[in-house]
Amino acid sequence: LIRGVRQATKLLLSGMDSLHARTLTRHKSEANFKRYAKRALTAAAERAFYQAIGEEPPTV
Numbered sequence: 001l002i003r004g005v006r007q008a009t010k011l012l013l014s015g016m017d018s019l020h021a022r023t024l025t026r027h028k029s030e031a032n033f034k035r036y037a038k039r040a041l042t043a044a045a046e047r048a049f050y051q052a053i054g055e056e057p058p059t060v
Helices: 006-012 018-025 030-036 038-052
Strands: none
Touching: 006 018, 006 030, 006 038, 018 030, 030 038
16 A cells, blocks of 8 residues: 555656556545646656657756
């Protein structure tokens, strides 16, 4: 069992499927899980955007 916002975010940032991460963190609803994992979802969307336009994401 994994608990907490950081753990959910780390799982998603590492590329784990959101359904699997949600199962491990025991979030019952996708909406509730997304609220806690917003940073990871934003990072994934940014990666997908840069991949779609054929560019590398900027480094921080």
